[in-house]
Amino acid sequence: MTELPVSAEQREASSTAAPTPVPRVLAAGALCWRVRKKQLWVLLIHRPRYDDWSWPKGKQDPGETIPETAVREVREEIGVTVSLGIPLPTLDYRISSGLKRVYYWAAELEEQKPRPDGKEVDEVLWCTAEQARELLSNPSDVEPLDALIEAHRRKELRTWALLVLRHAKAKPRSSWTRAEGDRPLAATGQRQAAAVKRLLMAWRPDRVVSSPWARCLATVSPYVKATKAKVKLSESLTEASHERKPRRSQSTVEGLFDKGRSVVLCTHRPILPSAFKQLASHMSSRLRTTLPTEDPYLAAGEILVCQVSGERVVSVEQFRPFED
Known part of the structure; x- marks a missing residue:
């Protein structure tokens, strides 16, 4: 059985909130970021299958933990190896088989050049955080972005x-x-x-x-x-x-x-x-x-x-x- 990650926020909430449904599908990804002239930039991916702009992410493979999933999916989709930073909000989706849960982390990306894999991803785009808010196709994807922006504002993003x-x-x-x-x-x-x-x-x-x-x-x-x-x-x-x-x-x-x-x-x-x-x-x-x-x-x-x-x-x- 796979162990799910436990963050400070989740542990605090679990003491007061009602139990949440067990997810049928687990996925993970990262919000790749960098700072240019004190301005926060993030990396979006375009998925031709859905014709949308989103974050690098994907489903958990058998035999791996959720952090491993996040790093592997970023590497497979855009060809870079990241080290995970602060955890970002987890998103839940309803799919045909039940609940899908996606875990996100911040990941600073400076020297490596992202390249789309040509299958899952056909285009990558560096943009400001404000531009990303307008471009993201799924409204819920703004939640981890807002957490990233807030961490940058508090000077707690580079860790x-x-x-x-x-x-x-x-x-x-x-x-x-x-x-x-x-x-x-x-x-x-x-x-x-x-x-x-x-x-x-x-x-x-x-x-x-x-x-x-x-x-x-x-x-x-x-x-x-x-x-x-x-x-x-x-x-x-x-x-x-x-x-x-x-x-x-x-x-x-x-x-x-x-x-x-x-x-x-x-x-x-x-x-x-x-x-x-x-x-x-x-x-x-x-x-x-x-x-x-x-x-x-x-x-x-x-x-x-x-x-x-x-x-x-x-x-x-x-x-x-x-x-x-």
Whole structure:
């Protein structure tokens, strides 16, 4: 079963709103944007099948998460590889089979030149946000555009991703007699690590900060090998160090904000409350309420995704890698 993304807004709304129907079709895409002379520009696509102007998007394929869908669809339709930014409003449509839900993210696009695939898309157009509002064929497509414009107005559109990853499933403690730091991933955890690699590609962090214990290293290894991301090992992220000096773990989390570049931190379940406490100091009171508060905080292989503007966390999401 595919896990749906959970944003701060969705988690807050779910506590008060009536349950929404389960979507029969899931899709995802991105609003590609850039700034020229302080003016926000966005990329529209023309679909010959419908003769309309819209955003790059498409249906989820079996075996992929929604963020993977968004990145893949943008690559297939306009030939560019994006890294996801802040989440934008999700749109629901009624179709013949039931409810269709489309997830959107912002994605800054600077140097790559978009090219239509010639099948699904026959034309691309950079235009101002105001022009896009007039050109969009589906009135509901204006909703994510308005959110994009508002984020730009607040100077919260250009962000970097800070991802907190709990290591994949390890062999049980009860069956391991050697050093705790050497306890490896279980067979399920090895499959999760491969799925974590694919999921991380949606943000493509170029830095990895990890506990040096075997199960954390094995979780991030597939991603590091695929991307050549720089790895920094921190003893403060181990269970043993955190038990003695939890403030060191929090200092390591705080240090992630220093460079202002996308980074994934891989650690253990007992460290997560301290990590989230430190992250909370960079959040609004509303966002703080959306952080996990109950043990186990994150499932094995699950990722908390924070988008950071400067040193302020402006969005929070959670994703689990797809498990076959």
